Amino acid sequence: MNQLKGISKEVRPEIVAAVTAALIAGGLLKNEDYNPGKRKQTVSTTWKMAGLSELMRSRLSGPRYFKIKYFPRGG
Amino acid sequence: MHKKLEQLKSLRERIEAGGGKDRIGKQHEAGKNTARERIDLLLEQGSFVEINTFAGNEDIQNLEHPGEGVVTGYGTVNGQKIFVFAQDFTVTGGSLGRVHAAKISKVLDLATKTGAPVIGFNDSGGARIQEGIDALDGYGQIFYRNTIASGVIPQISVIMGPCAGGAVYSPALTDFIIMVKDIGRMFITGPQVIKAVTGAEISMEDLGGALTHNQISGVAHFVVESEKECMVLLRQLLSYLPSNNLEEPPQYDSREPIGNPEELLNIVPEEPHLSYDVRKIIKLIVDAGELLEVQALYAPNAVVGFARFEGRTAGIIANQPTYLAGCLDINASNKIARFVRFCDCFSIPVVTLIDVPGYLPGLEQEYGGIIRHGAKILYAYSEATVPKITVILRKAYGGAYIALGSSSLRTDAIFAWPTAEVAVMGPEGAVNILYNNEISKSENPQETRETLEAEYRAKFANPYISCAKGYVDDVIDPRQTRSKIIASLKAFSNKRETRPQKKHGNITL
Numbered sequence: 054m055n056q057l058k059g060i061s062k063e064v065r066p067e068i069v070a071a072v073t074a075a076l077i078a079g080g081l082l083k084n085e086d087y088n089p090g091k092r093k094q095t096v097s098t099t100w101k102m103a104g105l106s107e108l109m110r111s112r113l114s115g116p117r118y119f120k121i122k123y124f125p126r127g128g
Numbered sequence: 129m130h131k132k133l134e135q136l137k138s139l140r141e142r143i144e145a146g147g148g149k150d151r152i153g154k155q156h157e158a159g160k161n162t163a164r165e166r167i168d169l170l171l172e173q174g175s176f177v178e179i180n181t182f183a184g185n186e187d188i189q190n191l192e193h194p195g196e197g198v199v200t201g202y203g204t205v206n207g208q209k210i211f212v213f214a215q216d217f218t219v220t221g222g223s224l225g226r227v228h229a230a231k232i233s234k235v236l237d238l239a240t241k242t243g244a245p246v247i248g249f250n251d252s253g254g255a256r257i258q259e260g261i262d263a264l265d266g267y268g269q270i271f272y273r274n275t276i277a278s279g280v281i282p283q284i285s286v287i288m289g290p291c292a293g294g295a296v297y298s299p300a301l302t303d304f305i306i307m308v309k310d311i312g313r314m315f316i317t318g319p320q321v322i323k324a325v326t327g328a329e330i331s332m333e334d335l336g337g338a339l340t341h342n343q344i345s346g347v348a349h350f351v352v353e354s355e356k357e358c359m360v361l362l363r364q365l366l367s368y369l370p371s372n373n374l375e376e377p378p379q380y381d382s383r384e385p386i387g388n389p390e391e392l393l394n395i396v397p398e399e400p401h402l403s404y405d406v407r408k409i410i411k412l413i414v415d416a417g418e419l420l421e422v423q424a425l426y427a428p429n430a431v432v433g434f435a436r437f438e439g440r441t442a443g444i445i446a447n448q449p450t451y452l453a454g455c456l457d458i459n460a461s462n463k464i465a466r467f468v469r470f471c472d473c474f475s476i477p478v479v480t481l482i483d484v485p486g487y488l489p490g491l492e493q494e495y496g497g498i499i500r501h502g503a504k505i506l507y508a509y510s511e512a513t514v515p516k517i518t519v520i521l522r523k524a525y526g527g528a529y530i531a532l533g534s535s536s537l538r539t540d541a542i543f544a545w546p547t548a549e550v551a552v553m554g555p556e557g558a559v560n561i562l563y564n565n566e567i568s569k570s571e572n573p574q575e576t577r578e579t580l581e582a583e584y585r586a587k588f589a590n591p592y593i594s595c596a597k598g599y600v601d602d603v604i605d606p607r608q609t610r611s612k613i614i615a616s617l618k619a620f621s622n623k624r625e626t627r628p629q630k631k632h633g634n635i636t637l
Binding site: 069072073075076086087089090091092093094096098103104105107110111 | 353374436439513621623
């Protein structure tokens with residue numbers, strides 16, 4: 054709420070430096086690429102999929118979807 | 129045929145040249161890549177397939193707006209199919225008109241129908257004013273699709289240039305916003321309008337820069353130094369996520385945490401008033417010590433992010449005692465609730481590490497609506513049907529404990545370290561309420577207070593009472609934390625839970 058009053062609030066350079074240092078320390082500003090290894094896709098069991106389907110049916114109002122109208126003529 | 133193929137090649141080259149050499153030069157001078165360069169940097173080489181390349185250009189000989197200011201298509205990242213759009217600032221400032229919006233809408237539709245994540249690179253001057261209400265409708269079409277796709281596919285927005293006015297609401301409706309420092313800017317009204325209306329002067333960067341939205345407003349989730357780092361972060365983020373809400377999160381080879389698990393015995397101080405960095409605990413229990421922290425700079429009293437246990441993604445939520453003693457406040461409540469809901473959308477189990485003295489007291493919090501915002505955590509945990517594992521590290525007091533993955537909210541497994549203190553409130557507060565008369569009437573109030581506090585701590589502030597009552601499943605050696613979490617995640621990986629029929633709940637927004 055104070056921020057609304059103090060619009061002149063600035064991002065101070067020393068804070069930026071501290072934040073950047075923290076990000077580097079946390080490994081967020083690494084230059085090298087990120088490679089966690091080979092991505093393996095796991096598959097849900099029938100049991101779990103049935104539960105998920107039941108859960109979603111209980112939450113959705115119905116299979117109503119939007120009508121697709123890509124390039125309407127005449128604006 | 130050859131002549132026609134030559135024409136096709138020439139047209140394609142002209143469209144791929146975007147706004148032309150001069151504008152591309154200016155884009156580079158501003159420290160920004162072009163839309164096509166950004167897509168090339170992200171996707172695996174040669175995997176990009178463009179769609180609607182010629183859209184909007186009926187007079188093919190006079191290409192007025194090549195690509196209509198946006199490049200759309202799909203490709204792969206680490207073998208995973210991704211849909212992507214990148215606004216092209218070199219073509220009419222990346223302004224959004226009817227066809228520009230239709231191209232983005234089509235990408236969102238295809239991503240939703242095929243169950244693949246969508247990434248949008250935002251770099252646009254706003255609505256194409258010449259197109260009037262059509263441009264506005266274009267925004268509406270995109271907002272609608274963002275909403276429909278929410279919870280079906282992961283949606284990630286990258287802010288790599290201006291994103292102002294109504295345009296900000298498309299990223300706002302997506303799951304994650306990444307902002308590139310110095311070039312990404314988001315605001316509803318710019319500095320000039322603010323000056324005209326309120327008289328206040330503020331720079332563009334202070335108003336809507338990457339740090340402003342990562343530290344102050346909480347609109348953005350990640351900040352990166354450069355576009356190159358942004359692509360690394362995108363690959364990292366995608367590595368944790370399934371492609372859609374019906375898919376399981378991906379699995380990688382298991383990696384041991386970095387560091388000696390014996391260190392877990394020395395991180396939490398014995399003195400309850402002293403703080404410690406909860407990230408040290410997280411690094412010692414998750415695969416390779418890797419935590420991809422979400423909103424790292426916002427509400428630092430809570431730490432949320434993605435990690436892996438034996439190669440499987442989990443969402444980590446933890447109180448951070450180094451800031452506000454780890455109390456829950458309005459910002460932390462919003463941060464935690466939104467993260468738990470994201471995890472629940474995409475079948476990512478939730479692991480909560482608790483050390484919470486309570487909700488943050490104060491007028492600002494009460495007037496700001498901590499009741500309403502704090503309720504979001506309760507709602508999110510109660511609503512979540514993914515496996516929920518909780519570890520109580522130290523303090524677990526009052527309503528804040530109940531909100532954070534307590535057994536009352538159907539958490540599947542709750543462990544407590546021997547240092548855990550599960551109680552209605554801390555010893556100081558409890559003694560003040562229970563023994564106020566005795567303390568004030570005693571000859572040495574300070575001594576009496578200390579004695580009573582020690583008695584209270586010995587009697588109530590431990591994990592065994594909760595264990596005895598069945599609210600906590602087990603008290604564990606801190607060194608067993610990782611193995612207990614892994615065993616629980618395996619045991620509950622097949623969990624299914626249903627809810628009463630309803631259109632949707634009414635979260636306390």
